Amino acid sequence: xxxxxxxxxxxxxxxxxxxxxxxxxxxxxxxxxxxxxxxxxxxxxxxxxxxxxxxxxxxxxxxxxxxxxxxxxxxxxxxxxxxxxxxxxxxxxxxxxxxxxxxxxxxxxxxxxxxxxxxxxxxxxxxxxxxxxxxxxxxxxxxxxxxxxxxxxxxxxxxxxxxxxxxxxxxxxxxxxxxxxxxxxxxxxxxxxxxxxxxxxxxxxxxxxxxxxxxxxxxxxxxxx
Amino acid sequence: xxxxxxxxxxxxxxxxxxxxxxxxxxxxxxxxxxxxxxxxxxxxxxxxxxxxxxxxxxxxxxxxxxxxxxxxxxxxxxxxxxxxxxxxxxxxxxxxxxxxxxxxxxxxxxxxxxxxxxxxxxxxxxxxxxxxxxxxxxxxxxxxxxxxxxxxxxxxxxxxxxxxxxxxxxxxxxxxxxxxxxxxxxxxxxxxxxxxxxxxxxxxxxxxxxxxxxxxxxxxxxxxxxxxxxxxxxxxxxxxxx
Numbered sequence: 170x171x172x173x174x175x176x177x178x179x180x181x182x183x184x185x186x187x188x189x190x191x192x193x194x195x196x197x198x199x200x201x202x203x204x205x206x207x208x209x210x211x212x213x214x215x216x217x218x219x220x221x222x223x224x225x226x227x228x229x230x231x232x233x234x235x236x237x238x239x240x241x242x243x244x245x246x247x248x249x250x251x252x253x254x255x256x257x258x259x260x261x262x263x264x265x266x267x268x269x270x271x272x273x274x275x276x277x278x279x280x281x282x283x284x285x286x287x288x289x290x291x292x293x294x295x296x297x298x299x300x301x302x303x304x305x306x307x308x309x310x311x312x313x314x315x316x317x318x319x320x321x322x323x324x325x326x327x328x329x330x331x332x333x334x335x336x337x338x339x340x341x342x343x344x345x346x347x348x349x350x351x352x353x354x355x356x357x358x359x360x361x362x363x364x365x366x367x368x369x370x371x372x373x374x375x376x377x378x379x380x381x382x383x384x385x386x387x388x389x390x391x392x393x394x
Numbered sequence: 395x396x397x398x399x400x401x402x403x404x405x406x407x408x409x410x411x412x413x414x415x416x417x418x419x420x421x422x423x424x425x426x427x428x429x430x431x432x433x434x435x436x437x438x439x440x441x442x443x444x445x446x447x448x449x450x451x452x453x454x455x456x457x458x459x460x461x462x463x464x465x466x467x468x469x470x471x472x473x474x475x476x477x478x479x480x481x482x483x484x485x486x487x488x489x490x491x492x493x494x495x496x497x498x499x500x501x502x503x504x505x506x507x508x509x510x511x512x513x514x515x516x517x518x519x520x521x522x523x524x525x526x527x528x529x530x531x532x533x534x535x536x537x538x539x540x541x542x543x544x545x546x547x548x549x550x551x552x553x554x555x556x557x558x559x560x561x562x563x564x565x566x567x568x569x570x571x572x573x574x575x576x577x578x579x580x581x582x583x584x585x586x587x588x589x590x591x592x593x594x595x596x597x598x599x600x601x602x603x604x605x606x607x608x609x610x611x612x613x614x615x616x617x618x619x620x621x622x623x624x625x626x627x628x629x630x631x632x633x634x635x636x
Contacts, residue, residue, distance in 0.1 A: 236636075239496075239499075239500055240499070240500070241496055241499060241500070241635055241636065242636050243636065260500070260502055261502060262502070263412065263502040266502065267500055268500075269496060269497065269500045271493055271496060272493075273491065273492055273493025273496060274492070274493055275492055275493035275494045275496065275497045276492065277429050277432075277488075277492065277494075279429060279432035279433060280428065280429065280432070284428070288421065288425045289497065291413070291421045292413065292418070292421060292501055292503070293501075294412070294413070331497075
């Protein structure tokens with residue numbers, strides 16, 4: 170089949186799944202926090218339609234790396250590129266959309282889960298799907314409750330719903346299975362697998378085993394001595 | 395074979411995502427009002443503080459009508475400025491702590507524009523109650539009706555500028571603990587021209603003179619603040635969110 174690419178320098182081979190060339194790449198990333206060097210000259214490549222799992226002990230810099238990719242943190246040196254162009258510029262130009270889900274869930278405790286998600290859905294142009302996505306993450310029955318009445322796991326599910334409502338090609342998820350029960354963890358894995366199946370890309374920082382089955386995935390170990 | 399149809403950015407599932415600038419402004423503004431009204435105790439603090447300061451002066455200084463009339467413009471403007479300073483630390487703090495700002499930063503929309511919407515919502519909740527209370531309190535200071543009108547107009551032109559200037563300091567300090575006084579020291583010097591012009595306009599009205607000069611200048615400051623402040627606030631938020 171002919172894959173249509175409007176832009177980018179990656180050769181066509183990338184689309185056939187050759188892992189050397191990816192949509193998302195980090196090059197020469199170095200990050201210091203105070204007097205500690207979290208990582209130095211770190212490079213990675215994520216092929217389209219695959220997931221990169223960031224692993225490592227607490228404090229190894231998993232969250233920091235995700236924040237660097239999301240352009241929330243500026244590294245000491247190094248660049249993040251998307252199809253060969255500077256990722257931050259591509260995001261600002263609207264060429265690529267990302268969904269970031271960090272430790273802070275961006276939920277207002279005074280508003281209902283539905284009202285919280287409706288705001289983000291309006292920003293991403295997916296207002297019509299709020300109800301369906303709430304059902305999908307298992308919050309259909311408590312969507313009308315104020316978020317402060319929800320359990321930690323339910324809040325985490327609402328954060329997953331926000332990612333699903335982003336319509337983004339790149340998901341950046343920080344410990345998405347925290348506080349979730351077996352059913353919720355499975356919902357996260359299924360959502361990621363589906364996202365990858367639709368050609369999306371994901372970077373996930375994970376402690377727990379994230380079962381992506383046969384979906385294409387790579388691992389990045391941080392904090393190795 | 396895996397069909398990777400992922401051309402330049404347009405995810406087929408995404409629909410048309412791009413909100414126009416005014417729709418974006420409205421969405422962010424409405425959301426902040428919605429959240430702010432649920433936290434109305436926070437918002438009402440500055441109006442209550444304003445009333446408190448203004449009512450204390452006659453008790454401590456003098457209840458004589460001519461003294462009060464002379465004090466009124468300065469007292470009401472100082473109280474409005476302090477009430478603004480008091481509420482500013484709340485402007486971005488909750489959004490920074492709960493991750494909302496992170497989300498706004500990852501969207502392909504101009505950050506300064508969204509922060510301008512947030513600042514306007516903040517002004518509606520904290521500045522507008524002050525402007526509504528001001529004429530009532532001014533009458534208790536024996537201000538003539540013409541001066542009350544000019545006072546209200548000067549507050550209407552001046553307090554949005556105060557909120558905007560304050561948003562720079564709020565963005566810079568919202569990542570810090572206990573930064574309330576620091577915030578006041580950063581932004582108060584910037585607010586002085588607005589304070590002086592606002593009080594001066596009311597003074598001139600009291601003396602029956604032409605007030606267009608200070609009012610035009612207040613308007614000019616407001617236009618300048620609306621156009622330049624969002625750039626500075628956005629830069630400061632990027633630093634705070636790091």
